[in-house]
Amino acid sequence: MLIDTPTAAHLSQVISQVTAPAFLLGAVAAFVSLLIGRMNRIVDRLQALHATIDDDISRTHPDVPHLRRRAVLLNKAIVLSTISAIVTSLLVILAFVSAFFQFQHEYGVALLFVIALSFFTLSLVDLVREARLSLHDLSHQKPGRSP
Known part of the structure; x- marks a missing residue:
């Protein structure tokens, strides 16, 4: 079976x-880069907490569960964004x-675009959830405590 190559106009x-x-x-x-930057700051804060506080106390420190929850949300957002990029x-x-095989591709492309945007939207939702947790953490900090 000989395949006709697509024309320049078709390409x-x-x-x-x-x-x-x-x-x-x-x-x-760009969004994944932003998410990784936020994740790095959370990991740095967790490492600083573990380095400055006794290991037993650091597990029960009030900031640790919040930071871990934020890290989980950011990780989920990174995964969803990456799936969006793959799709x-x-x-x-x-x-x-x-185009090369001269198949109709409109429905497949449209479906994949909707799927990609859906994953990207879910990733944005997780970023909003993480940002709300971040602001909630800031509003509950005692004066004099560093963020």
């Missing part, structure tokens, strides 16, 4: 169709493979 059309997913990939990459990458691959 140009596919490229124009995958620009939105390409922007989504860029946004997800978006699959979307772009599907678009080009479909």
Whole structure:
């Protein structure tokens, strides 16, 4: 079976169709960087607590459960964002493979785009939950205690 190679015009059309997913990939990459930065600050705070406080006391320190909860939410957001990026990458691959084999790809691409945006939205929700916990922690700190 001989496959007709796609024309430049057809490839140009596919490229124009995958620009939105390409922007989504860029946004997800920046977002994951932000999430990792927040996670690093929490890990640093946990390590500082464990280094300055006796090991038995550090487990029961009031900040430790809150910091761990925030870390769990950020980890979940990172995983969801990464899944979003993977699905978006699959979307772009599907678009080009479909163009090469001259398959109809509109429904598959649309479905993958909705799935990718859903994972990204869930990741944003977890970031909001973590930010609320962060503000809640700040409002309950005693004066003179460092954040």
